[in-house]
Amino acid sequence: MSRTAGLLLGFAADRLLGDPRRFHPVAGFGQLAGRVERRLYADSRAAGTAYAGLLVGSTAAAGVLAERLVRDRPVAGTLLTAAATWAVLGGRSLEREAEVMAGYLEKKEIAAARVRLGYLCSRDATDLEADELARATVESVAENTSDACVAPLLWGGMLGIPGLIGYRAANTLDAMVGYKSARYRNFGWCAARLDDVLNLLPSRLCAALTGVAAGRPGETWRVWQRDASKHPSPNAGPVEAAFAGALDLRLGGTNTYGDEVEDRGSLGDGLPPTVPDIRRTAALARRVGYAAAATAAILALRPRRTSQVED
Secondary structure, three states: OHHHHHHHHHHHHHHHHOOOOOOOHHHHHHHHHHHHHHHHOOOOHHHHHHHHHHHHHHHHHHHHHHHHHOOOOHHHHHHHHHHHHHHHOOHHHHHHHHHHHHHHHHOOOHHHHHHHHHHOOOOOOOOOOHHHHHHHHHHHHHHHHHHHHHHHHHHHHHHOHHHHHHHHHHHHHHHHHOOOOOOHHHHOHHHHHHHHHHHHHHHHHHHHHHHHHHOOHHHHHHHHHHHHHHOOOOOHHHHHHHHHHHHOEOEEEEEEEOOEEEEEEEEOOOEOOOOHHHHHHHHHHHHHHHHHHHHHHHHHOOOOOOOOOOO
16 A cells, blocks of 8 residues: 555645755756766667666666565655655646746747747757647647656556656656767667657557546547557657547647657647647646556555565
């Protein structure tokens, strides 16, 4: 029961407080990863595999050790799981970013919105106008609902603290080095593939929960199954297609990332997003988060073998 209680307490902390404002553990991990990168970097997949294996493996191992230390102390186990859950979740902060973007665009402060979009994604916003900024925001909120909320909760429900922090470590490394740039095409390959694998199940759970949370499971499923493969990402595709079906929008199109231009196809049958759709998307993401927390809590209640770490 301590794992379930800890997950729900941590989720509640994220909803009430958002990300820790100072001494954020994920930011600290990112700084450590940057220092390790400077020591281990080489333009090879082998070096990148060693880098990702060391950082993700040691983080997950620390989670295993932490659970062993508190397995006979349920209150301590609950609090430690809650702290880990709060640290790795980003649902409330994602919602706040969507609200900020909506506010700028509602006030027609396009220049400020272009700058602020960088808090959500790496898309080039230089020439984007209000509706394209709205589309970028809707798509980023959809994709990050899976990465920042559903995925850590799912791995936490299945594996406890090692799942929570191990997933976040892998996802952070992907955000740092998982690019197809000249520097990271080889070195970041392992981090990117590991993140893809770890998000295969969560992204599909997120897509399914999206249909339920929106009250449109049939339409969401239809668009997801028809359009997800048009997206170049195996995990963002199902989530963005599901949000398109759930909100009756048409997402996708051509995006620019630095020197790269990416065609994400056309997802959904509705009209392209406009500024009011940002708040609709944030509200749906919030409901998906609650559904994911309930799913994780149920998973955490399942009996575990005696050879595993017990609550």
